[in-house]
Amino acid sequence: MEDTVFLGTFNAAEGTLPQICTLTQSCVGQFLQPHDLVFALTWPVNMQRRLTLSFHLQFTEEKLGQAEKTELDAHLENLLCRAECTKQNTERIMKQTEVLLQPNPNVRIEEFLYEKLEKKVPTRMNNHEVLGLSMIESGSEFGPGTAYGNALIKCGETEKQIGGAEREFIQSSAINFLTPFRNFLEGDFKTILKERKLLQVKRLDLDAAKTRLKKARVPDARAVAEQDLRMTQSEFDRQAEITRLLLEGVSSTHAHHLRCLTDFVEAQTTYYAQSYQYMVDLQKQLGSFPSTFSSNNNQSSSSSGGASISVPTIPLSASMLSPSPGLGLSGFHELRNSSGSRKARVLYDYDAAGSSELSLLADEVIMVSSVPGMDSDWLMGERGTQKGKVPITYLELLN
Known part of the structure; x- marks a missing residue:
């Protein structure tokens, strides 16, 4: 029965070594940490287990600096760096956009839970709509026939209009901006991560095959090692090509996100333009109230001194009036x-x-x-x- 060495670690603070383990330092050349014991386990294995063992041994020796590592070509490394940069910045932009659209963190958490549970998020009024409703109710109590009550009602209606425009802006941004960003993170980038990890496995297999070929002395063993090397090299090249094609697709992602950004800017422009127009219309409607209040104040202050002359004040916007x-x-x-x-x-x-x-x-x-x-x-x-x-x-x- 053929014996193969298995490399592992054991924490001496947690117990004693099993009897089947033999303490050795020569298997790796040095200890990993002062509190770790590197041990060798003698175990009979078949060919498939030997390949898996070579994979782990190659990984460990690379970490210890005792084995050569096949480097990826510069173009592939640049593509990997660009994909990681895209992922990090997409996460950052998406997070801050969510904060802009919903500043309340508790509401964001609630909406996230509803989304994960695949339940409909309950409809709630936004801040403009709540303010508008409060103004309308207060104006109704003061009386719509009074100047102040009428002004409150008009302001409340405008605030509700702005709230409606904000709701449309949030919905448009969520669909046309946040959703594509989220789809990239949860779809395309996860696929890239999966293929990148598989490429790492293929590279370790390739380096392990190179190591076995160097150590082979018997002609039969060397022939088997050469065949194994050709097979692992082919699998590595194939996986590298698959990974490269996926990484080059990040350019298309950038172009798509640019279109999404344009849609977001257009939605934001529409929202602010509507809000501005609503406020301009409200300003025109309220143009009479300053002069009314001024006239009332003049009459009150001069009631004991004789007849008063009502003088209108300058309205809210002289250019508009x-x-x-x-x-x-x-x-x-x-x-x-x-x-x-x-x-x-x-x-x-x-x-x-x-x-x-x-x-x-x-x-x-x-x-x-x-x-x-x-x-x-x-x-x-x-x-x-x-x-x-x-x-x-x-x-x-x-x-």
């Missing part, structure tokens, strides 16, 4: 110098601060005229039988 370029301020100047009246379109809603003023609705057409002694920022508005002062910043004179 300025008269149309065609007529401009010159049209209002001509109207104040004449005794006639003109048609004017209302640009924004306006709530009257007192009985002397006229409430306005956006896009309605009224008649306006100048009254002697009236402040230059105001005109007399007329809608049917209703008359009252209106601020010129909310009007556009018509031809």
